[in-house]
Amino acid sequence: MRVAAVLACASLSWCLSGEVQRAQQATQADPYGYVVGISAGSQWRLASAPTDSIKIGTVLKPGDRVTAATEPAATLSVMEYATGRVVSLKSGQLVPSAGAPRQSGWARLSEAIARRLSNERLSEGVVRARPRLTDAARLIGSNPWSSVVVDLPAGSYRARFRRLDREGTPAGDWVTSSDLTVAASGFTPATLPTDLGPGLWQVSIRHRDSPSVGGEAWLLLTKDGDTVRQFNELSQILAGSADSGDPEVVQGTLRVRRAALLALAP
Amino acid sequence: MAAREVILGTMVAALICPSVGGRQNNQSANPRDHALAAALGARDAAQAVRLATEALSAPLSLPAGHPASDVLGPSLRSRLPVLLSNTPPGAISSAHLNNLGVALALRGWTDSAAVAFSGAMLVADPRTAGMRWGSAVDPGGASRSVQNSQYFSSTPNPVVVNIENLSRLLKSGSVQYGGRGPYEFFNGLLETAEKRATPDERLRAMAEVFPPIVSRSLSDALTAATPGAPATPWAFDRAYRSFAQYKGKYLRSLDSRRARRIAAAASQSDQWDDRGLYGFDPASRLQPGEVFVDLYVVDLGDTLASLRREYVAVIVSRTTAGGPQVQRAGPQVVSLGRAAALDDAVLDLRSDLESPKGREVLAALAARLWGPVAAHLPPGTRRVWLSPDGRLGPAPWQALAMSVSGPSAVTVSIVDSGETIREPRSRAVTRSAKALLVGNLDYGAGKLPALKTTDEMKGVEEVLRSSGLQGTVLTGASVDRSRLLAALPARIIHFATHGEFRPAPTAVTGLSVGAWVVLDADLRATATDDAAMRRGPTLDPAALQRQLAILGEEAKRTGKSPTPDQVRAAIEQAQAGSRRQALTPLVQGVLALSGANAVVDQFAPGSAYLSDADLAAADLSATDLVVLSACDLGSSSQRAFQGLMSMQGAVVLAGARGLVASLWPVSDADAAPFMREFYRNLLTRRLPPAEALREAQRAASVDAAGHPRSPFLWAGWMFFGEGW
Numbered sequence: 001m002r003v004a005a006v007l008a009c010a011s012l013s014w015c016l017s018g019e020v021q022r023a024q025q026a027t028q029a030d031p032y033g034y035v036v037g038i039s040a041g042s043q044w045r046l047a048s049a050p051t052d053s054i055k056i057g058t059v060l061k062p063g064d065r066v067t068a069a070t071e072p073a074a075t076l077s078v079m080e081y082a083t084g085r086v087v088s089l090k091s092g093q094l095v096p097s098a099g100a101p102r103q104s105g106w107a108r109l110s111e112a113i114a115r116r117l118s119n120e121r122l123s124e125g126v127v128r129a130r131p132r133l134t135d136a137a138r139l140i141g142s143n144p145w146s147s148v149v150v151d152l153p154a155g156s157y158r159a160r161f162r163r164l165d166r167e168g169t170p171a172g173d174w175v176t177s178s179d180l181t182v183a184a185s186g187f188t189p190a191t192l193p194t195d196l197g198p199g200l201w202q203v204s205i206r207h208r209d210s211p212s213v214g215g216e217a218w219l220l221l222t223k224d225g226d227t228v229r230q231f232n233e234l235s236q237i238l239a240g241s242a243d244s245g246d247p248e249v250v251q252g253t254l255r256v257r258r259a260a261l262l263a264l265a266p
Numbered sequence: 267m268a269a270r271e272v273i274l275g276t277m278v279a280a281l282i283c284p285s286v287g288g289r290q291n292n293q294s295a296n297p298r299d300h301a302l303a304a305a306l307g308a309r310d311a312a313q314a315v316r317l318a319t320e321a322l323s324a325p326l327s328l329p330a331g332h333p334a335s336d337v338l339g340p341s342l343r344s345r346l347p348v349l350l351s352n353t354p355p356g357a358i359s360s361a362h363l364n365n366l367g368v369a370l371a372l373r374g375w376t377d378s379a380a381v382a383f384s385g386a387m388l389v390a391d392p393r394t395a396g397m398r399w400g401s402a403v404d405p406g407g408a409s410r411s412v413q414n415s416q417y418f419s420s421t422p423n424p425v426v427v428n429i430e431n432l433s434r435l436l437k438s439g440s441v442q443y444g445g446r447g448p449y450e451f452f453n454g455l456l457e458t459a460e461k462r463a464t465p466d467e468r469l470r471a472m473a474e475v476f477p478p479i480v481s482r483s484l485s486d487a488l489t490a491a492t493p494g495a496p497a498t499p500w501a502f503d504r505a506y507r508s509f510a511q512y513k514g515k516y517l518r519s520l521d522s523r524r525a526r527r528i529a530a531a532a533s534q535s536d537q538w539d540d541r542g543l544y545g546f547d548p549a550s551r552l553q554p555g556e557v558f559v560d561l562y563v564v565d566l567g568d569t570l571a572s573l574r575r576e577y578v579a580v581i582v583s584r585t586t587a588g589g590p591q592v593q594r595a596g597p598q599v600v601s602l603g604r605a606a607a608l609d610d611a612v613l614d615l616r617s618d619l620e621s622p623k624g625r626e627v628l629a630a631l632a633a634r635l636w637g638p639v640a641a642h643l644p645p646g647t648r649r650v651w652l653s654p655d656g657r658l659g660p661a662p663w664q665a666l667a668m669s670v671s672g673p674s675a676v677t678v679s680i681v682d683s684g685e686t687i688r689e690p691r692s693r694a695v696t697r698s699a700k701a702l703l704v705g706n707l708d709y710g711a712g713k714l715p716a717l718k719t720t721d722e723m724k725g726v727e728e729v730l731r732s733s734g735l736q737g738t739v740l741t742g743a744s745v746d747r748s749r750l751l752a753a754l755p756a757r758i759i760h761f762a763t764h765g766e767f768r769p770a771p772t773a774v775t776g777l778s779v780g781a782w783v784v785l786d787a788d789l790r791a792t793a794t795d796d797a798a799m800r801r802g803p804t805l806d807p808a809a810l811q812r813q814l815a816i817l818g819e820e821a822k823r824t825g826k827s828p829t830p831d832q833v834r835a836a837i838e839q840a841q842a843g844s845r846r847q848a849l850t851p852l853v854q855g856v857l858a859l860s861g862a863n864a865v866v867d868q869f870a871p872g873s874a875y876l877s878d879a880d881l882a883a884a885d886l887s888a889t890d891l892v893v894l895s896a897c898d899l900g901s902s903s904q905r906a907f908q909g910l911m912s913m914q915g916a917v918v919l920a921g922a923r924g925l926v927a928s929l930w931p932v933s934d935a936d937a938a939p940f941m942r943e944f945y946r947n948l949l950t951r952r953l954p955p956a957e958a959l960r961e962a963q964r965a966a967s968v969d970a971a972g973h974p975r976s977p978f979l980w981a982g983w984m985f986f987g988e989g990w
Contacts, residue, residue: 085330129897153768204617208768211616212898247715
């Protein structure tokens with residue numbers, strides 16, 4: 001257990017040395033995780049609160065039991081409090097124990113994410129295509145495109161930005177950047193328009209000839225390197241969940257990522 | 267031998283890349299020398315000629331004394347230096363390169379032959395007398411000078427053939443070849459087919475070489491001809507005019523003379539005589555209540571300083587006021603405004619529709635794009651055939667019409683050109699009772715999440731069954747391309763799966779798509795896109811040469827010719843090695859099948875994806891409707907001479923009568939009720955497909971309480987094609 005705790009700590013840059021002690025002291029009061037995705041049309045209940053429906057953001061305690069009141073084959077996707085991974089639970093399943101002890105740095109982010117999970121702006125239906133962009137956090141002045149672009153064919157694109165407020169709601173009109181050229185050799189221009197200041201932005205990139213090619217993503221611009229590192233580490237943790245093939249988990253992963261951006265935004 | 271074939275193919279590819287050579291004209295006395303050397307990595311053109319000559323030294327498989335033996339053998343070899351190096355630019359004729367193509371095909375070098383044919387088609391086409399490289403000789407013997415920008419406006423319609431079958435027919439002697447150029451060559455094919463006794467046999471004969479839509483037209487033309495009379499050149503013309511719906515639109519839109527006429531009409535008069543613009547009278551093809559709206563992007567202004575690019579709509583309608591005789595109302599020419607602003611508005615719509623102001627955004631674009639058109643539609647218009655141009659293809663035209671005129675707006679069918687409109691309608695609705703449903707597929711673990719298509723599949727199947735159709739349902743983990751293609755044909759084909767669209771790059775160097783060869787494949791830019799012309803082809807010829815050499819060595823070792831898929835893979839590999847993103851023109855849209863998550867490159871040949879190229883090569887002439895309940899596959903990239911590519915072009919090419927697809931993402935939650943409603947309208951209410959779709963969109967545009975829903979959820983669906 002001790003080894004596991006230290007390893008977990010080492011993998012998270014925001015883990016502070018003085019907090020290892022606390023990391024070793026996980027208690028039964030710690031949640032197992034937070035509900036981040038519920039199959040459409042299904043209703044879930046906890047054995048400990050059978051009259052209440054489980055909602056996005058509901059805290060799951062170890063040892064409790066989740067049950068689908070409808071659609072028994074449906075699954076519930078959950079962000080693990082201790083690890084940040086998004087996993088799925090089946091109907092009738094006992095909520096597992098909290099696992100590896102948490103770290104206080106992670107705990108702060110995890111709890112901040114949990115507070116934002118129920119935001120409707122974070123929901124997005126699973127669509128019948130592979131995502132071409134992904135959410136990212138970048139230092140101001142750095143090249144953001146390699147973080148945002150997952151899979152864009154070469155060509156000429158129009159990129160636009162608009163600021164998102166603390167709830168993820170658009171807070172103004174689109175600001176158009178110069179055209180973006182995607183080539184095998186990289187992105188041109190490699191930098192963002194200079195008038196994009198710190199904060200959370202929605203970026204839209206659309207192929208000049210075929211607007212269906214492109215997408216939208218959230219981009220957190222910051223001057224704080226730790227913020228970027230935290231988000232990147234979380235993204236790495238979530239990478240496996242995003243590629244699970246389970247639509248609920250994929251949805252939940254997107255929700256966690258965006259909630260994290262809201263939590264990290266200045 | 268195979269390596270030489272490769273070299274020759276590359277060399278000919280370089281030969282037919284006029285923009286590369288043309289743009290480097292200032293640096294070389296003969297632009298082809300430069301292009302040739304660059305393509306081959308050869309010391310000079312003389313070395314290239316030597317290699318090509320050696321390649322053509324293999325014996326011909328023609329009967330002794332065949333009249334073409336010489337022109338395809340010794341004579342051709344002796345003329346190669348003239349052909350490939352020292353000829354003044356104007357002296358290359360269609361016959362030269364066509365002979366080269368036939369000679370190579372007879373030797374089994376189908377890929378190189380395809381490129382040579384491509385050159386022939388580009389150098390001179392009998393229907394348009396289009397030429398290139400500064401000056402040219404047309405079949406009538408007249409010479410004229412053309413500028414670079416005019417080259418693109420005068421190049422011919424493309425020809426698509428099955429190069430493998432063509433090669434086989436040539437070698438078997440089934441097709442006579444006189445060596446007089448492409449016109450006669452394809453007429454030879456026609457004469458061969460004419461000798462068949464019945465229309466069905468003729469159709470089969472033509473189908474060996476041409477895509478279904480061309481085959482049908484050719485067969486019809488032959489059947490209608492006077493028995494015993496020789497096939498006329500015009501039969502071939504007519505057939506290819508039908509086929510021109512595939513690409514002809516862009517030929518016309520780039521024709522500077524016609525564009526000028528449109529521009530003049532747009533600026534000076536709202537009445538305009540369209541004689542000469544179309545090869546037919548579009549009004550005569552319209553039924554009462556139908557209108558053809560032909561969009562063009564044109565350059566207006568007499569001087570460079572005053573040049574502005576605008577969209578204009580040519581509105582062709584008919585009236586029945588004079589009784590059964592069609593009364594020409596005369597086309598109206600309506601300016602839609604500056605192209606750049608409209609292009610941006612269409613581009614931004616996709617993102618803006620998701621905002622709370624989505625409806626207002628849609629309404630604003632509709633007022634600009636559809637408003638001027640709607641104002642000129644005659645009273646009683648029920649159906650509009652719309653042929654987009656420029657970057658207006660991805661506009662949600664049906665939703666724009668509904669935004670301006672309300673839920674009972676006209677129905678809009680998107681067509682490549684007015685050629686699609688046929689009168690009488692080309693054939694009755696298929697009586698086949700078979701439908702094919704593909705969904706609930708297992709993609710495996712990976713980036714493509716499982717889809718919840720059970721409700722959609724169930725709903726569609728119920729409607730189909732209640733309408734007397736027998737559905738073959740393909741689901742699960744074993745639906746690969748072979749299994750799917752084996753399940754064709756079907757009257758209705760419905761896919762509920764992941765779709766991906768990747769536009770062809772501006773610079774396209776495509777060669778072959780399976781056995782189908784797009785013979786105009788080296789076109790790479792619009793007339794005004796000088797930057798693209800300067801960039802040249804995205805396919806590095808040296809990289810292609812290396813890849814095909816590997817293939818050739820393998821063929822030599824095994825004694826087997828490469829398969830079309832292998833050739834295509836080699837081309838794509840070469841593209842990956844050079845500038846990664848180049849594609850064969852047709853492979854732009856793919857549908858995910860079982861196991862798709864195990865595939866790294868979904869656009870490479872494989873069994874876990876069905877591409878537009880696969881569909882184009884299938885015979886869907888018995889298919890009334892293809893429905894793609896998948897993301898983005900209503901998109902197309904529009905390139906000079908290539909028309910509406912991707913799934914739209916593929917389905918038309920394959921002979922199906924219509925396609926329903928979405929411009930935007932499709933979600934599971936919305937697709938199930940939407941599709942159920944669409945099929946109810948189509949099969950239970952027996953509405954034509956465009957109307958069935960509009961009604962489904964109308965239903966989806968409000969929620970259960972009657973409140974408007976975001977247009978993003980319903981506006982992206984479009985109907986493409988002939989329909990009924």
